[in-house]
């Protein structure tokens with residue numbers, strides 16, 4: 001069942017159109033992550049779903065009902081703001097139950113519900129504190145609690161983790177995922193962090209400049225990015241992208257050349273496909289290899305030892321390339337090395353940056 | 363004794379001296395009034411001033427017998443009415459100005475303040491004509507309304523500055539919690555803005571309580587305020603300095619009480635912990 005549906009939503013601030021026709025559906029119980037670079041319109045879309053902002057055109061449906069003009073208080077949405085937006089003069093318990101108070105729920109029932117939710121979020125001890133007396137992580141949980149208390153139709157999260165330190169971020173990420181499994185309510189989560197998107201989402205909606213670039217499961221987007229933007233946005237470290245030129249073409253087989261390299265032979269989906277203009281290879285499909293076996297020679301700039309792997313950054317005639325190597329790989333800055341690619345897993349892009357080849361699901 | 367300790371003694375001595383000068387400068391007229399209120403008529407005006415004399419409190423009893431109670435009542439009515447009207451009109455106006463966007467809002471706040479740029483006389487004459495026309499001359503409500511024309515823009519200006527510092531995310535969180543705009547104002551904004559509301563209340567009250575020119579022109583007999591009553595005494599043939607002083611001293615009491623109560627709301631840090 002569809003829980004939330006946006007239909008060709010547009011929004012301008014003054015003369016600038018910031019949302020340029022966004023359509024999208026979230027299934028009941030789905031965890032959808034909106035991800036994209038800063039300023040691409042993620043918060044604006046979220047705020048339109050919440051009713052805090054009105055679209056210039058387009059429609060918003062919750063289930064089968066048109067909600068485009070319903071005021072925010074009537075949408076039964078729980079929203080967690082990037083800034084938390086806790087009421088500074090109220091205790092944790094009061095903060096969480098304002099919605100119940102406004103709905104006329106008696107005081108004792110409100111307290112009961114606050115205790116229930118606080119237990120779920122490990123806030124039991126803090127119910128009578130003021131927000132100023134809480135740590136960042138605790139405030140964050142109060143903000144989530146405030147959203148949970150009213151049993152909303154859907155949760156909206158606007159970069160809820162961006163004010164937390166790295167360790168707390170990972171922990172809270174897991175907590176939110178667990179919460180989702182527990183209450184199984186539709187969640188729409190906004191972030192510019194591709195790791196959060198990859199780890200939490202049932203489905204990613206990737207936005208750029210107010211438009212949906214691609215949507216699908218994290219693995220679909222990772223394996224079959226629709227274009228260069230998606231390819232380089234998802235994945236850490238980033239996909240290596242090199243400019244290429246086709247030197248010869250025989251049906252679906254093309255010989256590519258790039259600056260400072262021998263030829264690479266790639267397979268195209270059909271004889272009619274345009275010639276590739278760039279090739280993308282993920283760091284895990286890139287290797288430092290013995291001389292003569294690789295495609296390019298380069299110089300090591302740095303080697304990041306992460307314990308479980310080593311990220312080797314090399315400078316080649318075709319640009320910088322990152323290779324992910326096993327943890328015992330020894331590399332020293334200044335060494336001259338050869339770089340090889342797993343060409344079968346390479347992504348090919350045409351002159352407009354659109355993906356030419358597809359990879360079957362493995 | 364170390365040089366450091368010596369220095370700090372000079373420092374605190376200097377500070378004490380500076381504070382004494384400042385305090386006596388501020389308090390001297392009040393002290394003078396207090397002394398004058400318990401002298402006899404002739405004693406009060408003696409040159410050089412007498413510092414040793416038999417205190418005479420009859421001036422204070424004459425406040426009651428010579429009909430000043432009415433002025434106190436009028437002044438209090440005017441000041442409180444003005445505070446209430448300023449708040450009731452100013453708070454929603456300031457809130458609207460900060461939370462609704464557009465050209466109108468920008469210009470409106472400028473025009474509101476421009477009232478204060480005009481000389482007072484530019485306001486008085488139209489007001490006089492207006493109040494005479496609707497038969498409000500010489501009533502407390504006329505003076506309160508006249509004061510309102512001056513205190514309202516000032517209050518809006520102060521409140522706008524404060525409301526702007528309250529993150530708009532709080533409003534939106536409350537809207538999502540199901541609050542109406544008025545409920546947002548009541549439940550979220552006003553509690554956070556309490557210190558500023560108290561400050562505005564104090565300033566408006568003191569202004570109204572002491573204002574002379576408007577009260578003088580818009581009243582003649584029935585609705586004389588304390589400052590007007592005092593001034594009118596100074597003009598009569600017998601210059602009753604002890605009575606003037608006594609009235610002035612007593613007139614400080616309501617203002618002091620009001621400030622004392624309101625000041626308890628001026629605490630800092632009410633907005634802490636809202637965001638980040």
Ligand SMILES: Nc1ncnc2c1ncn2[C@@H]1O[C@H](COP(=O)(O)OP(=O)(O)OP(=O)(O)O)[C@@H](O)[C@H]1O
Pocket residue numbers: 013018037038039040041042043044045191192
């Ligand atoms: N109230 C507003 N008035 C004018 N422009 C706005 C307003 N709100 C947002 N914008 C513009 O709309 C665009 C999208 O903003 P939005 O806040 O949705 O971005 P975002 O994707 O959430 O970015 P971030 O990751 O930095 O939070 C931005 O270019 C921003 O400058």
Ligand SMILES: [Mg+2]
Pocket residue numbers: 042043044158159
């Ligand atoms: Mg944002």
